[in-house]
Amino acid sequence: MTEGHTVKENAKERLKSATLYEDMGFLLTRSRAVWVARDRAFFAEFGLNGRLYAVLSLAASGENPTQRELADFLRLDASQIVALIDDLEQRGYVERRSSPTDRRTNIIVATDAGRQVHGEARAAARDGEQSMGPSLNAEDRATLLALLQRVAFEE
Amino acid sequence: MTEGHTVKENAKERLKSATLYEDMGFLLTRSRAVWVARDRAFFAEFGLNGRLYAVLSLAASGENPTQRELADFLRLDASQIVALIDDLEQRGYVERRSSPTDRRTNIIVATDAGRQVHGEARAAARDGEQSMGPSLNAEDRATLLALLQRVAFEE
């Protein structure tokens, strides 16, 4: 039993000698999976997931994004934004406001309820990161954030 | 036209003021999407995708992993490993060898052809990163890699 556990952990360490352990694509994939699996629990408390949270966050930013701008920023197809907005709108968290200058475009803004939920979900995720997150100090965290911002928005 | 492009880019910059731009989960998700979209072209040349490449890479590592060990290292369910190995085995890139000490377990090893393809795919991805990748210098890249290794394997 304890031996089994030890063997399994040793295997995990052993495989770190593989070239894959230096592969950026693999590390980004595994890091993201670990991170969102933890976030999921905190967001589920508010009926949200990562994508709904992201849209709500931008809607609550005060920048009045259009659906197209949401799609570009989140790197999702415009068709996916439709379903996400539909969902949040039905719950009364965001509103579609037609632009006064271009009747094709919708401006997405968070309602009071939407801002409230976003604030609570954000706090829950932040607290969760502190209690269960990786052992990154403030400096490491800021460094990682800055590097990811460059990779994420290079295209 | 050029104005439209400018407006769109400004919107993207404008939304960076949102709290989401500091959100680790979002940045990991977007970084991964950007990275694997680029990798996809290089891997497709060899009939591979990110997950097949990862399994092949571990099979070619010389560490003789079992299917269970592959699942743990890649953070995939054991049932997903079955299909990936089936695929690679049919192409003659890996073999299932039953363990001499435990008849339940399969040890996965790359064939000569598998090692060959893995080497070529790895070189193509590396070259592609240099020509199309983010403007990270060697130090930034190493820093990012080390931080991601910690996040990816914290659990």
Next chain:
DNA sequence: TATTGTTATACTCTATAACTATA
């Protein structure tokens, strides 16, 4: 009893194409 590999299933995410109404 517990673990390895396996099959099956459902759900989410992602990628594409085509349509409409406006510009």
Next chain:
DNA sequence: TATAGTTATAGAGTATAACAATA
């Protein structure tokens, strides 16, 4: 002609449950 939003569809990725063989 081009763009914003929408609908539809198929494929890839992910999460769970259950089973047979073996430990």
